[in-house]
Amino acid sequence: MDAYIGIGHGLKPDGVFDPGATSNGLEEHDLAVSVVDAYADAMRAAGVRVEDESHSGSGHDPNFIGSARRANELRVKYADEVHFNAGGGTGVEVLVHPRSSAANKKACRGIAAGIAEVLGLPLRRDRGLFLATGFGFLTGTNMPSAIIEVAFVDTAADRRAIRRKDALEDVGVAIARARLEFLGVKADVAPATSSDGPASFRSVPIAAGGPTADRRRVHRWADSKRCADVFHDIIDAGWEQAGDIGIDAAVFVAQAAKETGFGRFGGVIDATFHNSCGLKTAAGGENDDPDAHMRFPDWERGTRAHCAHLALYAGAISTAEARRLGDPRAFASIQGVAPTVPELGGKWAPDPSYGRSIARDLLRPLRRF
DSSP: OOOOESSSSSEETEEEEOSEEEETEEEEEHHHHHHHHHHHHHHHHHTTEEEEOOSSSTTTTTSSHHHHHHHHTTOOSEEEEEEEEEESOOEEEEEEOOSSHHHHHHHHHHHHHHHHHHTTTOOBTTEEEEOOOOHHHHHHHHSEEEEEEEEETHHHHHHHHSSSTTHHEEEEHHHHHHHHHHHTTOOOOTTTTTTTTTHHHHHBBBSSSSSSSHHHHHHHHHHHHOOOOOHHHHHHHHHHHHHHHHHHHHHHHHHHHHHTTTOOOOOOSOGGGGOOOOOBBBSSTTTTGGGGOOOOOOOHHHHHHHHHHHHHHHHEEEHHHHHTTTOTTOOGTTTTTBSSSSSTTTTTBBBHHHHHHIIIIIIIIHHHH
16 A cells, blocks of 8 residues: 545544634635545556545544554555644644755645645645654654645635635645655646546446445434434435435435435425425426425425436436436426536536535535445
């Protein structure tokens, strides 16, 4: 194994979820998941053997010792952990131990410079390098290591930078480029916006032969997001139906989380509609008109129609089958127009970033939990 990549914060050994720094709807852990996915994919595409935390926070603790232990067990050539900062500052910094090698310090300055260029943020400390001794990840690893602080979640300028389309994926690629140089690997890493970029940037399929997340962990993930109790009912009502219809149940849950605000609703419809995706009637109507939206008798039928509509977009079922399953808007014009989650943008909803937001902000953290 060549590299270990950790994700800041997450599920602690005592079962309590630690989101890390939070501000204005952003959570450090979820942001780090998106960066690590892109970073790890880019390294693998270059032929580097990487282990990244498949269960975020597994063996983790506030002093990073669990991640350091895992890196040591793997005997990797280097280890990184991705975090986001807080405290009212701005810019990018990478923490390394003062006794770390000159080559690692050079690579970490390269990481900081690459992130700063992508986000348009300043470098902190010594050209982005922060020599630190009080972190278990840096003191506990037996190889060159770094804690990468991408940006400040509680500063407006930094938040705008990381919310830009593809920003987190581009940050992951920038880190990969610096680490490939550190390893002496020559590879042309495509940016996230390129069709030649890593697979996770291009395709998150809706149709699937089974769920891509564990149902019990999905419930725990929902709890970590302070979901309303009814959201657990939505998960349970739609989980098996998603599989029966031929779509990934994790995608169904991620979209339901976005559409219902984790069951808190708060928009034009409420939980009494039993409508987990804002599905309209056949006649349709204005978005702010409650009567334009379907009212289902229970969550079983509401989530079935949701899954059917999503499957129709993916091209997994016919319009006739979607209608049979209760989809009131089973139109031929939408069949197969969005085989992947990112392609839902501009189709399911007018916002072109709608699908990418589901994949990046909800589905990735859900699968990692």
